[in-house]
Amino acid sequence: MADFTIILGNKNYSSWSLRGWLILEASGADFDEVVIPLDRPETKAAIRAHSPSGRVPSLKHGELTIWDSLAIGEYLAELFPEAGLWPEDRKLRAQARAITAEMHAGFAALRAHLPMDLRGRFPGRGHDAPGVAADILRIVEIWEVCRQSFGRGGDFLFGRFGIADAFFAPVVGRFVTYGVSLEGATAAYRDAVWSCPAMKTWRAAAEAEPWVIDQ
Ligand SMILES: N[C@@H](CCC(=O)N[C@@H](CS)C(=O)NCC(=O)O)C(=O)O
Structure with missing residues (x-):
């Protein structure tokens, strides 16, 4: 099992999930992913099991859960400075x-x-x-x-x-x-x-x- 797990919506439709996933890819970290199909009767409960806001993406790192794409970006930029996720200047x-x-x-x-x-x-x-x-x-x-x-x-x-x-x-x-x-x-x-x-x-x-x- 990788250190990071990202919880995503459907890759065809979930624009916020795409953002979080691309940043995680660019960080160079190893990760697992879980895709939860959106817009189904069981969606809300399935997402809530991983994300207190009921929204995806949500990133899990050990005990920590980060449930917002921008917060995910900031966290990964701090953890992986060599990935240059923000400009150096x-x-x-x-x-x-x-x-x-x-x-x-x-x-x-x-x-x-x-x-x-x-x-x-x-x-x-x-x-x-x-x-x-x-x-x-x-x-x-x-x-x-x-x-x-x-x-x-x-x-x-x-x-x-x-x-x-x-x-x-x-x-x-x-x-x-x-x-x-x-x-x-x-x-x-x-x-x-x-x-x-x-x-x-x-x-x-x-x-x-x-x-x-x-x-
Ligand atoms: N502020 C959040 C917004 C995330 C968001 O709105 N995600 C949508 C999917 S793209 C969602 O989880 N929807 C839940 C649902 O459709 O039940 C972020 O930046 O990650």
Whole structure:
């Protein structure tokens, strides 16, 4: 049994789970995972057995349970400094935390109208719902600024893949599913996240899942 166990929702649909899992992968830690299918009669009780908030992801490390994706990221960044989950430079770290917090707390319209569905392809659906265009514009702005100003050392927002990228990975999935068109640096960033090895592993597992949720 590995030191860490992460409790996840369906890989096709659970955007918060994807964030926590990508960070755990990037930390380099060995871990086990438990997938709990969402939106079923037994879901709430099954999650509550592992997570006091009744939400996933939840990370177990010995006696400790951490039931929030951002708290999971902070904990792993402290435990595995060599993984570079936050940028090394203090000012860049502050920028990375700001966009991660913006994602953690915001973009409600995008979440509501373009729910993550990695297997689905619905180009154009939801684009005209209230607030969606503004959310997309702001995300494009964040990606452009980060790639242009901070991303020189690699293909991700601050060069190396980190917590900020994990937080925006479900948005990459939504942009693919709902055919949000991007150009230049933002299209390249989307492709870098979509085709990085960890994302490919997660997507393959999502493809293989039997569960379908009518969103
Ligand atoms: N603040 C939490 C939010 C997690 C969250 O909302 N997770 C959803 C799944 S993506 C959930 O657990 N839903 C429970 C349910 O559908 O019963 C985090 O960052 O981890």
